[in-house]
Amino acid sequence: MVTTHNLGFPRIGAKRELKFALEAYWKGQSTLDAVKQLGHELRQRHWALQAGLDLAPVGDFAFYDQVLDMSFTLGNLPARVQGFHGDELDNYFRVARGRSAQSAEAHAQCCGGVAAGEMTKWFDTNYHYIVPEFTAATRFKLDASRLLQQLAEARAQQVKAKPVIIGPVTYLAIGKSKDDTSQLALLPQLLQVYTELLETLAAQGVEWVQIDEPILVTELDADWQHAFNLAYHQLKSCRVKLLVATYFGQLADNQYLAANLPVAGLHVDAINARSEIVPLLGMLPAHKVLSVGVINGRNIWKTDLNATLDWLEPIAERLGERLWLAPSCSLLHVPVDLDSEQALDLEIRSWLAFATQKLDELQILATALTQGRAAVKDQLASNHTAIATRRSSQRVHKPQVKAALEKLTPQLGQRQNAYAVRASKQAALLKLPKYPTTTIGSFPQTADIRHARSEFKAGRLDAAGYQAAMQAEIARSIQEQEALGLDVLVHGEAERNDMVEYFGEQLDGYAFSQFGWVQSYGSRCVKPPILFGDISRPRAMTVDWIKYAQSLTSKPMKGMLTGPVTILNWSFVRDDQPRSVSCYQLALAIRQEVLDLEQAGINVIQIDEAALREGLPLRKAQWQSYLDWAVESFRITANGVADETQIHTHMCYSEFNDIIESIAAMDADVITIETSRSDMELLDAFKTFDYPNEIGPGVYDIHSPNIPDQADMVKLMQLAAERVPAERLWVNPDCGLKTRQWAEVLPALRNMVAAAKTLRANA
Ligand SMILES: CN1c2c(nc(N)[nH]c2=O)NC[C@@H]1CNc1ccc(C(=O)N[C@@H](CCC(=O)N[C@@H](CCC(=O)N[C@@H](CCC(=O)O)C(=O)O)C(=O)O)C(=O)O)cc1
Numbered sequence: 001m002v003t004t005h006n007l008g009f010p011r012i013g014a015k016r017e018l019k020f021a022l023e024a025y026w027k028g029q030s031t032l033d034a035v036k037q038l039g040h041e042l043r044q045r046h047w048a049l050q051a052g053l054d055l056a057p058v059g060d061f062a063f064y065d066q067v068l069d070m071s072f073t074l075g076n077l078p079a080r081v082q083g084f085h086g087d088e089l090d091n092y093f094r095v096a097r098g099r100s101a102q103s104a105e106a107h108a109q110c111c112g113g114v115a116a117g118e119m120t121k122w123f124d125t126n127y128h129y130i131v132p133e134f135t136a137a138t139r140f141k142l143d144a145s146r147l148l149q150q151l152a153e154a155r156a157q158q159v160k161a162k163p164v165i166i167g168p169v170t171y172l173a174i175g176k177s178k179d180d181t182s183q184l185a186l187l188p189q190l191l192q193v194y195t196e197l198l199e200t201l202a203a204q205g206v207e208w209v210q211i212d213e214p215i216l217v218t219e220l221d222a223d224w225q226h227a228f229n230l231a232y233h234q235l236k237s238c239r240v241k242l243l244v245a246t247y248f249g250q251l252a253d254n255q256y257l258a259a260n261l262p263v264a265g266l267h268v269d270a271i272n273a274r275s276e277i278v279p280l281l282g283m284l285p286a287h288k289v290l291s292v293g294v295i296n297g298r299n300i301w302k303t304d305l306n307a308t309l310d311w312l313e314p315i316a317e318r319l320g321e322r323l324w325l326a327p328s329c330s331l332l333h334v335p336v337d338l339d340s341e342q343a344l345d346l347e348i349r350s351w352l353a354f355a356t357q358k359l360d361e362l363q364i365l366a367t368a369l370t371q372g373r374a375a376v377k378d379q380l381a382s383n384h385t386a387i388a389t390r391r392s393s394q395r396v397h398k399p400q401v402k403a404a405l406e407k408l409t410p411q412l413g414q415r416q417n418a419y420a421v422r423a424s425k426q427a428a429l430l431k432l433p434k435y436p437t438t439t440i441g442s443f444p445q446t447a448d449i450r451h452a453r454s455e456f457k458a459g460r461l462d463a464a465g466y467q468a469a470m471q472a473e474i475a476r477s478i479q480e481q482e483a484l485g486l487d488v489l490v491h492g493e494a495e496r497n498d499m500v501e502y503f504g505e506q507l508d509g510y511a512f513s514q515f516g517w518v519q520s521y522g523s524r525c526v527k528p529p530i531l532f533g534d535i536s537r538p539r540a541m542t543v544d545w546i547k548y549a550q551s552l553t554s555k556p557m558k559g560m561l562t563g564p565v566t567i568l569n570w571s572f573v574r575d576d577q578p579r580s581v582s583c584y585q586l587a588l589a590i591r592q593e594v595l596d597l598e599q600a601g602i603n604v605i606q607i608d609e610a611a612l613r614e615g616l617p618l619r620k621a622q623w624q625s626y627l628d629w630a631v632e633s634f635r636i637t638a639n640g641v642a643d644e645t646q647i648h649t650h651m652c653y654s655e656f657n658d659i660i661e662s663i664a665a666m667d668a669d670v671i672t673i674e675t676s677r678s679d680m681e682l683l684d685a686f687k688t689f690d691y692p693n694e695i696g697p698g699v700y701d702i703h704s705p706n707i708p709d710q711a712d713m714v715k716l717m718q719l720a721a722e723r724v725p726a727e728r729l730w731v732n733p734d735c736g737l738k739t740r741q742w743a744e745v746l747p748a749l750r751n752m753v754a755a756a757k758t759l760r761a762n763a
């Protein structure tokens with residue numbers, strides 16, 4: 001007997017139903033009741049899809065974010081939102097999204113405006129959570145209502161329910177202290193609330209609770225390791241069985257700690273930490289369940305079921321009933337259902353599995369282990385065929401691409417001259433003022449733009465009509481930029497559905513789905529393209545749009561590309577070769593685009609590497625080898641141009657202290673970064689290291705609807721000038737403006753350009 005279970009299911013809906021319901025409500029076009037009703041229906045639908053499992057997750061559904069849900073469960077709300085009136089779900093959205101100054105007016109007498117909670121990435125995924133905030137005044141207070149309500153719903157549906165919560169140590173570790181309070185100082189009072197929560201669940205007759213502690217796959221110092229022992233020794237008195245779930249990586253130094261926590265079971269990611277499973281068998285106390293995460297919850301490939309069984313059968317033999325099987329992590333990170341993909345190439349589709357299919361795979365493995373492989377002979381045979389065709393497919397393996405990679409030399413990543421020489425040639429060509437102004441690339445992706453694209457994709461708008469609509473948007477954005485007086489213009493990225501998917505759609509070796517949406521944050525989703533084969537660029541991808549944009553202005557037009565590391569990190573990538581190899585292939589393809597843009601007379605080219613920093617491995621010990629190939633890939637992409645061509649790069653998650661040497665090694669002429677919320681303190685790294693090239697530290701936060709004040713931006717730039725010589729500073733927002741509205745963007749940029757003029761006048 002093997003127990004099958006799931007750690008979490010995607011909640012956005014196969015057709016992004018939750019996204020549309022939330023956005024309609026936020027726009028005032030629907031009711032809170034409609035949102036709640038949809039939540040109920042989605043949970044029912046998703047439990048029905050998991051009906052074959054021995055245990056299904058309850059509490060993995062969130063209207064915005066599972067970490068924010070946990071903050072509500074623990075009563076840990078920032079002081080600024082306490083005392084809000086109205087429905088709790090409204091308050092929840094308010095913490096998540098803030099309340100802008102404009103809409104705050106209606107609440108001026110009661111609760112006013114409020115800043116949104118800070119968002120950051122969930123471990124090494126492209127999912128972003130609302131960061132729990134802690135202060136010395138933090139007091140936790142249990143609110144189990146959400147979990148109890150979902151538990152009741154699940155039971156009404158005869159679901160074999162396993163509540164899922166975030167564990168206390170991870171909850172503290174992923175939060176942020178807003179004063180000098182140490183997070184660990186809050187552990188004793190936090191544990192009281194966890195005890196109460198677990199007892200409440202026990203009183204409802206819950207047998208198992210999944211308690212997620214992914215922080216165990218990171219490097220933990222002695223205090224944090226001690227916190228684990230403290231926490232679970234206290235929680236062991238609770239009358240539920242705890243399954244501590246770890247995922248996204250290896251336990252490494254924390255293996256012994258994890259194996260010996262006084263709980264009933266441990267879940268381990270057998271995709272990323274396969275080599276740890278057998279040693280764990282010897283380490284695990286005899287009463288403990290081992291949940292083995294054998295299906296990859298982070299990619300979309302079919303599992304090699306036969307190979308998995310070869311490995312798993314001896315383990316099952318040793319563990320007997322103590323073996324549980326699951327995906328490696330929550331399925332939040334993969335799309336819902338491959339069956340929706342009727343337009344996908346049939347052969348490629350035969351290689352794939354989305355969340356629903358991954359649960360089928362789990363079932364096949366469990367049946368094979370309990371009844372023998374013969375019981376699932378046909379399924380195993382068809383799985384074998386799919387794996388074998390993918391392995392040997394000529395669509396995957398392209399000798400020319402492999403040959404090009406073998407010819408890579410360090411010279412390819414080397415600019416002709418050092419920055420100082422390039423900078424004077426670029427200055428002579430571009431004739432920019434001091435404190436030049438620019439933006440990061442995208443302008444608002446309006447409903448009209450999205451609508452035109454969806455009409456085009458549905459065949460209701462022809463290519464010429466679509467091109468004309470996008471050109472009109474480009475022309476509008478150029479007119480606006482000229483009127484604003486910006487110095488280096490952008491075309492606005494109207495034609496791009498997404499900064500990664502757009503390139504995936506045009507490169508050979510990529511497939512893309514119609515409905516393969518994955519939640520990125522709140523209601524926002526991305527549709528990661530599928531990198532399945534050796535990569536090449538059949539034709540130029542951006543040149544016509546940028547040439548058109550340049551034809552409308554005499555100001556320099558910045559060509560806009562996404563870099564290889566970001567394309568890699570935000571795609572579903574191959575699992576049959578190292579990530580570095582796919583990255584070098586992407587680098588060669590984007591390099592051709594850079595050279596074509598230069599050939600077309602574009603003198604400034606930005607290569608976004610928003611995901612370079614966030615792609616760092618979870619363990620610092622693995623950082624350098626990643627940085628080596630990531631930086632080299634960028635250099636190959638960028639550095640084939642003449643001295644006069646100015647290369648920009650952009651990164652929005654800009655904690656650079658630890659990696660500043662690698663950032664400098666990229667050797668971009670200009671780097672634009674997100675800094676405004678840190679009062680330019682993030683620039684300290686650039687000062688300490690004496691970063692040699694130009695920097696555009698973001699002067700306003702594009703995530704906020706608030707219009708930045710001119711004087712504040714001047715102050716920020718003055719702080720920047722204390723850290724970086726003024727002649728190497730640019731003035732720009734933190735990131736692209738695609739999620740904003742024109743009514744916000746225009747006054748914000750007007751103030752920004754005015755700030756630059758003040759700085760010039762004072763220089
Ligand atoms: C910078 N960020 C990005 C990350 N990852 C990426 N791959 N891309 C990024 O930009 N990770 C970190 C951050 C995360 N931030 C964001 C910010 C914004 C979004 C976002 O806005 N996503 C959109 C979806 C974008 C998209 O691809 N849209 C398509 C489809 C448009 C659509 O929904 N059409 C409707 C019909 C519309 C109509 O007919 O009127 C439909 O198909 O039903 C497109 O533009 O063509 C979102 O809406 O969630 C994501 C991450």
Ligand SMILES: N[C@@H](CCS)C(=O)O
Nearest residue numbers: 440441442608610736
């Ligand atoms: N050029 C992109 C970068 C986002 S990180 C944009 O402006 O949206």
Ligand SMILES: [Zn+2]
Nearest residue numbers: 610652735736
């Ligand atoms: Zn950005």
